[in-house]
Amino acid sequence: MPFAHRHLLGLEGIGREDLLSLLDTAASFKEISQRDIKKVPTLRGKTVVSLFYEPSTRTRASFEIAAKRMSADFVSLSSSTSSVTKGETLLDTARNLAAMAPDAIVLRHSAPGAPQFLAARLGCPIINAGDGAHEHPTQALLDLLTIREHKGRLHGLTVAIVGDILHSRVARSNVFALRTLGAKVRLIGPPTFLPPELRAWGETTHDLHEGVRDADVVMMLRIQLERQGKNFFPSVDEYSHYFCLTERAVGLANPDVIILHPGPMNRGVEIASDVADGPYSVIMDQVTNGIAVRMAVLYLLANRPRTKADLDVEAPTAGPLAARSLATGPLATGPASPPAPPARPARLRRRAG
Numbered sequence: 001m002p003f004a005h006r007h008l009l010g011l012e013g014i015g016r017e018d019l020l021s022l023l024d025t026a027a028s029f030k031e032i033s034q035r036d037i038k039k040v041p042t043l044r045g046k047t048v049v050s051l052f053y054e055p056s057t058r059t060r061a062s063f064e065i066a067a068k069r070m071s072a073d074f075v076s077l078s079s080s081t082s083s084v085t086k087g088e089t090l091l092d093t094a095r096n097l098a099a100m101a102p103d104a105i106v107l108r109h110s111a112p113g114a115p116q117f118l119a120a121r122l123g124c125p126i127i128n129a130g131d132g133a134h135e136h137p138t139q140a141l142l143d144l145l146t147i148r149e150h151k152g153r154l155h156g157l158t159v160a161i162v163g164d165i166l167h168s169r170v171a172r173s174n175v176f177a178l179r180t181l182g183a184k185v186r187l188i189g190p191p192t193f194l195p196p197e198l199r200a201w202g203e204t205t206h207d208l209h210e211g212v213r214d215a216d217v218v219m220m221l222r223i224q225l226e227r228q229g230k231n232f233f234p235s236v237d238e239y240s241h242y243f244c245l246t247e248r249a250v251g252l253a254n255p256d257v258i259i260l261h262p263g264p265m266n267r268g269v270e271i272a273s274d275v276a277d278g279p280y281s282v283i284m285d286q287v288t289n290g291i292a293v294r295m296a297v298l299y300l301l302a303n304r305p306r307t308k309a310d311l312d313v314e315a316p317t318a319g320p321l322a323a324r325s326l327a328t329g330p331l332a333t334g335p336a337s338p339p340a341p342p343a344r345p346a347r348l349r350r351r352a353g
């Protein structure tokens, strides 16, 4: 079944068939990266532009590698080296790039809703490479692909997600997709990162050992150290004392547990080095799968036949990116807004972290 969307803005609302189509397409592209000559003509003549307003290693590099392995032309721009430094707005920047007829724009931006903002105004496919605390859909897709490869399925697995759930775009995208595909989600973190409204996403606990017990998958999140001292956690030492994934904690999970981390890691803060580099870690598999997932996303979106609607550049009166514009986007309810709660959600016992 073909992918039914013009853009990839998030995984909220993406149905089971489309998720499986993305994963199956990605799986079929993996073999290309194992060849001596890692190039196919699939996107020859297509142009992909990446526009990053935030730093990135994995996402940016893997989009570029993915595009080039499919023979697309790839243009990479960052806010620090573009005319953004001269005060150009996101919309003006993107409209100028769109006037050069790219076949997809990959956007990372600190403002939640920025990709939706552009998708409503430009004629070419927009791919969200991470927007604030909202979503990071390709990260979650590569996580799903990695889990499915190791476990053979997603349905029925218990996935424990540990850390700054509230501010994590990785957690949000994963929660949406994992639930759609029938996995059971457990959320673990201190109360400041796991407010009561997030209980609708899955089981919650503030106790790491309780949360990882019998889990099939443990997904650690990066602690944003810049939040230290902002009433989210008192100190890095205290956070790591309660929530660092150690070998002892891993021993409570299922014997065939796998450990994921989206990177960049804070070794010794949210994950111990011997766990990050240990036998249960699939962190490098995640990075490898990032190429295949981004190849699949580019293939399904940039290669799609263009309709008249795609070619119409909309909203000639649209102004600069403004709070009001973003407020009309999907994050008007803020990053803490959970999906509809499941019927009678089971809940782990809460304990102070």
Ligand code: CP
Pocket (backbone or CB within 6 Å): 055, 056, 057, 058, 059, 060, 130, 139, 262, 263, 264
């Ligand atoms: N996981 C992830 O998004 O990493 P980067 O910030 O390096 O792209």
